[in-house]
Amino acid sequence: MVDERLNMSQQCALAPRKANSILGCTKRSVASRLRDVILFLCSVLVRPHLEYYFQLWCPPPEHRKDTDLLERVQRRATEMIGGLEHLSYEDKLRELGLFILEKRRCWGDLIAA
Numbered sequence: 001m002v003d004e005r006l007n008m009s010q011q012c013a014l015a016p017r018k019a020n021s022i023l024g025c026t027k028r029s030v031a032s033r034l035r036d037v038i039l040f041l042c043s044v045l046v047r048p049h050l051e052y053y054f055q056l057w058c059p060p061p062e063h064r065k066d067t068d069l070l071e072r073v074q075r076r077a078t079e080m081i082g083g084l085e086h087l088s089y090e091d092k093l094r095e096l097g098l099f100i101l102e103k104r105r106c107w108g109d110l111i112a113a
Helices: 002-029 035-057 061-079 089-096 101-112
Strands: none
Touching: 002 035, 002 061, 035 061, 061 089, 061 101
């Protein structure tokens, strides 16, 4: 049990680190801040890392810190998109047609059922 918990903790630390790294590379190498460009790159390169962890390990509510780390990566990605600076995070997600990771997991569970 202890080894399994440690492994989950290590994986949780790896997922946002890897996604942040990819997001940073994207930010440095892509000059455009157009919605379609950034949204496409983030949904192809960054979001799969976040969703993989979230779907596979399903962090329980007591691991809120882990969930917040993953959600922070998505928040950083939405901040890269130009023209949405005046909106809150939730409004940005709504505008972009995205969901917070917890809702995305529920949606994935419904599809699987």
